[in-house]
Amino acid sequence: MSSDDIAIRVSDLSKCYHIYEKPRDRLLQMLARGHKQYFREFWALKNISFEIRKGETVGIIGRNGSGKSTLLQMICGTLTPTNGSIQTNGRIAALLELGSGFNPEFTGRENVYMNAAILGLTKDEVDKRFDDIASFADIGQFIDQPVKKYSSGMMVRLAFSVQSQIDPDILIVDEALAVGDAKFQAKCFERLRQLKENGASILLVTHSSEQIVMHCSSAILLNNGVQIEVGEPRRVVNRYMDLLFGKEKKALEGIERIGESDKPSHSKDAAAYTLDHRNDVFSSRVGYNPHEYRWGDGAASILDFYLAADGEPYPSVVTSGQTILLVVSVRFHSDLLRPVLGITIKTKEGVTVYGVNSESLECNEFQVFGQKGSAVELEASFTCTLASGDYFVSLGIATRHGEEITPHDRRYDSIHIQVQPDSRFFGLVDLGLNLSAKPVLL
Ligand SMILES: Nc1ncnc2c1ncn2[C@@H]1O[C@H](COP(=O)(O)OP(=O)(O)OP(=O)(O)O)[C@@H](O)[C@H]1O
Known part of the structure; x- marks a missing residue:
């Protein structure tokens, strides 16, 4: 596989947080200049390695606190790794914490321009895409209201719309879609499919095993900061279920x-x-x-x-x-x-x-x-x-x-x-629809 095919390469990545029991320990640590340690180490991620090819959708799944957000933040560059490296190839758009990219005092419209500028688009480029962004978000007149007046659903609609309409090479979505309603979610997944067809890579964090199986070409299972399974989505999801409900597999x-x-x-x-x-x-x-x-x-x-x-x-x-x-x-x-x-x-x-x-x-x-x-x-x-x-x-x-x-x-x-095959219907199930017709006198 040529390195041009790789969108994200994560090598031996680890993140260690310093936990201070008391606030004053932080100060003491600064004064100690490394001669004494006032914190304990907490490894939120340990030795994570994987590659994501262009056009691939990879799901990340794991229990609360398993390190998913930490991993995404490091890929987006908002958090520095303790060890290891990350290489990315192309423009990254990300939907991380809800509303984190928005200034609450600005209107939706102003935030669209601000967000797109951060992602590297000129004002002219945003002008050309604005109508598409607003129509995808479908929040009506709220587009000219300050974002602080938005519901969480409106916020995610606008955020997803901006991030996905700027044609990113890599799109990172952290659980955000769980906030939208089912109809909007379906629209988002259709948009993800189009992006993927155009060669974008998608990294999707979700607790929904069905989303992983339906939309991802491979998946990664994290547990306590360790990557415990990588590969075929069904296998990864089964292992996740095992972690959730099954005290891990026991020989019967x-x-x-x-x-x-x-x-x-x-x-x-x-x-x-x-x-x-x-x-x-x-x-x-x-x-x-x-x-x-x-x-x-x-x-x-x-x-x-x-x-x-x-x-x-x-x-x-x-x-x-x-x-x-x-x-x-x-x-x-x-x-x-x-x-x-x-x-x-x-x-x-x-x-x-x-x-x-x-x-x-x-x-x-x-x-x-x-x-x-x-x-x-x-x-x-x-x-x-x-x-x-x-x-x-x-x-x-x-x-x-x-x-x-x-x-x-x-x-x-x-x-x-x-x-x-049964040629009488198409779709998932036969609902036994009755159809009748009667002539109408004109
Ligand atoms: N700034 C921080 N300082 C110390 N510990 C942190 C910090 N940020 C995260 N952690 C810890 O790192 C671990 C991984 O957190 P992370 O948010 O990445 O998990 P997650 O898998 O995204 O969880 P969730 O599904 O609940 O969003 C957790 O135990 C969390 O408490």
Whole structure:
């Protein structure tokens, strides 16, 4: 890869803050001239290295305080690294802290000119783009009001509009889009797509795993200032979920894996399916996705599944309109109070099409089960109204204690369903629209 293709190169970057317990320690430190240390070191980032190519959109994800903003500020040049280096290639526009680039006393119009000047545009250039900027922001007469009168939504509209309409080579967006409403967010992502097509690189910080999967070509996961995963968005996002909810992946204990020869076979007759309630045979089933991501504390496990479409067991393809039967076998290895089974269907891009759980469906029979050593079979059925394409089913068994959810066995993207083309509609799902017409006498 030629170095001309690189928009951002971050090499071994670290940032250390000096933490003073008392304000006077700062003064004492100045007087001590390095002979004594009155602060403790806090490494907000440690040894971060990555490259972003031109035209790439990279997502940065991580829990609060993991170092995302520190990293972006250093790339934008508003914060100095302690160690390491950053090389950038081209004009950088950034949407960092909300309203940070605006003077609250100035009007929106004045701030547009000021912001664009900072980004290197002449007055003539801004004159030419002003109407586009104002129309994208779509804040009406507020454009001539002082920015201090703006709502946070208006502020982000104007800020995004300026930064994205000046055709930056690198656009950095720090969580700002979370403030806008859904319609504006969609408009922003469309603009990001255009910028990317024109060769701009985008660095996007978000807590939304769907945004990462949908819009980014790769992702970086930060945790406590350390880069713990880089690469394919789905994998990075799964690891992030693991950090958020999963006390990190544990090998599920007490589950025997059985050999090929021992695997139970299913008859072609849908009514005659038998699931294994003792052994983990999930991966032996047709439709199992070997790239599933599995984690949980092992207090329960999802051992087996059965899938049929209009009675055909484990179909290789499904047609829109068919009735899908999904049966899942769960075994409890500990006593579990009010266990919940979750089922989610996602597109291959990671967009959730449908998600539901036994609690929201008020499946009360399930909630009485959960004794150590017992097993339960859950049956779900639905009409497949999905458009043609590849879908992944995620299953999860968890318990809830107040706000805290404990995942016992989550099998993300564990079953692959391929839906074959149906020419009657386009889009994601068949909403079963009824259309009628009647002649009108003129
Ligand atoms: N000026 C500072 N002095 C000392 N510590 C700081 C300073 N700025 C940030 N930190 C610390 O550095 C760590 C990383 O902060 P940063 O704001 O980069 O995290 P973040 O991932 O952007 O978090 P969030 O998702 O909450 O915005 C945090 O522990 C924070 O408290």
